[in-house]
Amino acid sequence: MQFEIIAQDKKTKARIFKFKTKSGTIKTPFFMPVATKATGKFYDSNDMKKIKVKAIIANALLLSLEPSAAVIKSLGGIHRFMNFKGIIFTDSGGFQMYSEHLFLGVNENGIRFRNPFTGQRILCTPEKDMQIQLDIGSDVAMCLDDMPLYPAKKERLIQSVKRTIAWAIRCKRYHDKHNNINQLLFGIVQGGTDNSLRKICAKKLSTLKFPGYAIGGLAIGEPENLMWQATKVTLKHIPEKTPKYLMGLGKPYQLLKAISLGIDIFDSRYPTKTARHNQVFTFSDSTLKLQRKIYKDDKNPIDKTCNCPVCQNYSRAYLHHLIKIKEPNVKRLLSLHNLYFYQCLMEKAQESIEENKFHKLLEESKQWN
Amino acid sequence: MQFEIIAQDKKTKARIFKFKTKSGTIKTPFFMPVATKATGKFYDSNDMKKIKVKAIIANALLLSLEPSAAVIKSLGGIHRFMNFKGIIFTDSGGFQMYSEHLFLGVNENGIRFRNPFTGQRILCTPEKDMQIQLDIGSDVAMCLDDMPLYPAKKERLIQSVKRTIAWAIRCKRYHDKHNNINQLLFGIVQGGTDNSLRKICAKKLSTLKFPGYAIGGLAIGEPENLMWQATKVTLKHIPEKTPKYLMGLGKPYQLLKAISLGIDIFDSRYPTKTARHNQVFTFSDSTLKLQRKIYKDDKNPIDKTCNCPVCQNYSRAYLHHLIKIKEPNVKRLLSLHNLYFYQCLMEKAQESIEENKFHKLLEESKQWN
Numbered sequence A, B: 001m002q003f004e005i006i007a008q009d010k011k012t013k014a015r016i017f018k019f020k021t022k023s024g025t026i027k028t029p030f031f032m033p034v035a036t037k038a039t040g041k042f043y044d045s046n047d048m049k050k051i052k053v054k055a056i057i058a059n060a061l062l063l064s065l066e067p068s069a070a071v072i073k074s075l076g077g078i079h080r081f082m083n084f085k086g087i088i089f090t091d092s093g094g095f096q097m098y099s100e101h102l103f104l105g106v107n108e109n110g111i112r113f114r115n116p117f118t119g120q121r122i123l124c125t126p127e128k129d130m131q132i133q134l135d136i137g138s139d140v141a142m143c144l145d146d147m148p149l150y151p152a153k154k155e156r157l158i159q160s161v162k163r164t165i166a167w168a169i170r171c172k173r174y175h176d177k178h179n180n181i182n183q184l185l186f187g188i189v190q191g192g193t194d195n196s197l198r199k200i201c202a203k204k205l206s207t208l209k210f211p212g213y214a215i216g217g218l219a220i221g222e223p224e225n226l227m228w229q230a231t232k233v234t235l236k237h238i239p240e241k242t243p244k245y246l247m248g249l250g251k252p253y254q255l256l257k258a259i260s261l262g263i264d265i266f267d268s269r270y271p272t273k274t275a276r277h278n279q280v281f282t283f284s285d286s287t288l289k290l291q292r293k294i295y296k297d298d299k300n301p302i303d304k305t306c307n308c309p310v311c312q313n314y315s316r317a318y319l320h321h322l323i324k325i326k327e328p329n330v331k332r333l334l335s336l337h338n339l340y341f342y343q344c345l346m347e348k349a350q351e352s353i354e355e356n357k358f359h360k361l362l363e364e365s366k367q368w369n
Helices: A045-049 A060-065 A069-074 A078-082 A094-098 A126-136 A154-178 A195-207 A224-236 A252-261 A270-276 A316-324 A329-354 A358-368 B045-049 B060-065 B069-074 B078-082 B094-098 B126-136 B154-178 B195-207 B224-236 B252-261 B270-276 B316-324 B329-354 B358-368
Strands: A005-008 A015-021 A024-027 A030-032 A055-059 A087-091 A103-107 A110-114 A121-124 A140-142 A184-189 A213-215 A244-246 A265-267 A279-281 A287-289 B005-008 B015-021 B024-027 B030-032 B055-059 B087-091 B103-107 B110-114 B121-124 B140-142 B184-189 B213-215 B244-246 B265-267 B279-281 B287-289
Touching: A005 A329, A015 A329, A030 A055, A030 A329, A045 A329, A055 A060, A060 A069, A060 A087, A060 A126, A069 A126, A078 A087, A078 B316, A094 A103, A094 A110, A110 A126, A121 A126, A126 A140, A126 A154, A154 A184, A154 A195, A184 A195, A195 A213, A195 A224, A213 A224, A224 A252, A252 A329, A252 A358, A270 A279, A270 A329, A279 A329, A316 A329, A316 B078, A329 A358, A329 B329, B005 B329, B015 B329, B030 B055, B030 B329, B045 B329, B055 B060, B060 B069, B060 B087, B060 B126, B069 B126, B078 B087, B094 B103, B094 B110, B110 B126, B121 B126, B126 B140, B126 B154, B154 B184, B154 B195, B184 B195, B195 B213, B195 B224, B213 B224, B224 B252, B252 B329, B252 B358, B270 B279, B270 B329, B279 B329, B316 B329, B329 B358
Parallel strands: A030 A265, A055 A087, A087 A140, A140 A184, A184 A213, A213 A244, A244 A265, B030 B265, B055 B087, B087 B140, B140 B184, B184 B213, B213 B244, B244 B265
Antiparallel strands: A005 A015, A015 A024, A103 A110, A110 A121, A279 A287, B005 B015, B015 B024, B103 B110, B110 B121, B279 B287
């Protein structure tokens, strides 16, 4: 994979490069809305076109349960299935070890899950997981990783790192052999908040020469300073000239802070989850809680400076009304606004890196915390 | 109000005329999606633009409770409030006598309701109701009517007709005096399925010279043959050269049958309610239940002949998947498709009236029953 830096911030490690995939090329840093089951929650692919979304992340394991990798393949792959023409990442399923109603157990072979649709038990091995992601046809596949919950004992973290490395080797071997669709495969570094384990995992995965690296197992409840420490240690031991993806992050300030450390790619439920709780981000007035009575007769859009389809069409008063009457579609409207805000935030990050003003944007972004 | 027939079917009473309001002119017959609380259920005004919706009906009473007529007025009226530029009818609130959690009682003065947002008791009089509808700024206001449940005893029907007439007189008087926004006021004929009462109510309201007439209190559970009988009797006794609105109807066949009797205007929850239960209408394959397993890998859109934003973007297989994973947005997508179908059905009705083929369309429409 070619790796060509377009711009590099002078004061931080923030950078811009062109990220190339079979579905197109986009500039980093970028943020991916979560489309776990090949759809946004409360919104659809057609909506995504209107809010500048260029890349999303779906979940291979969950899609293999419903509608199944075979169905998606027979329908021409995930892009056609969900009618999204941008870049699609698929996460492997390691994260679903968090899911009480799916996860059954884990050993060296792989992860055992229960299919909630059929009741059937399934074993997800690195090889099977690679085949699922190839069948689904995403642009970027993720290695199957063994993700410990937080907090985890040292012993569990050691086991997780060993397995994550062993599985990464198996994933890479299988993927190299069967990848006939020009799909990229990213490695995932585990190790919790243990610096030495993060180092071991990062160094080992680096030898496998993945076209990109993700940092997994963070933003799951650990203290924020430990998260940054683990991020820094990991970044130190993976090749600089590769795309870096910090999985599951986060808040606006966290995104910019991570960019300053050298992270390029993000995904998070945060903007849509907050939207579903009626909280919206603005460049004009920081964050707003639209259920508050003060918005009852507020003629203004959420953000006067925003060009999203929600700000172009509706007032705060109207959105407040939809919240009051519990209209489900308001969750969609506020999600679209917040996702558009995140896309604009990434554009602003790119502009500020190009203009060497990134530190100013980083400082400003504290207002949304 | 000018009343100019554009086309008249030769075999039935189906007709086309231009219906003029302060927000524009549209051709009859037309169907209004229900936007009770100034929004579609699961979809918004911006969606409506894309599915040919030209007129909707909201509810004055419910909007007076939340956000209040004063708020809507201060925000520039309902069209600006909800950002819908088409024609807006407002129903008065008589129908909410059906609502157990709102309705408290009724007497000659008006209807007593409980405001579920504040717990407050309110008395809705004909005069107050007219002022609410003027403040809201709809294009067409409806008289406050006293609507009996079905089945009702003769005594209750007599009382309902007496009150509906008395209130219509009070509504008209108040409206004539205070209408400075060029709003139209429609009378509503009650009388249940009692022919003599329908006749009395229709004849009396006709003397008040409303610019349009609605038939209320039907499609609420009575046998269909009685509904048609009551419709026919009512139509016989209201002036032919006025817009006729059959409230709350209905299924595709029922709409066409009503048009054949001389009805011009409709509203109903039916297309969106069925959509929320995963049933969709097509011109190509009659009705489909998309939760059925046969659609799991069906690459086709809902209807190959349909230009709605759902058929242009998604396959039956994808929509089936959204149903399986219980994604709330599928209710929006299927609602949009069904509403588009209804708009197309009305266009087909107009075309077939113009081409004197209406009886054929009426016959064909039985497939959706």
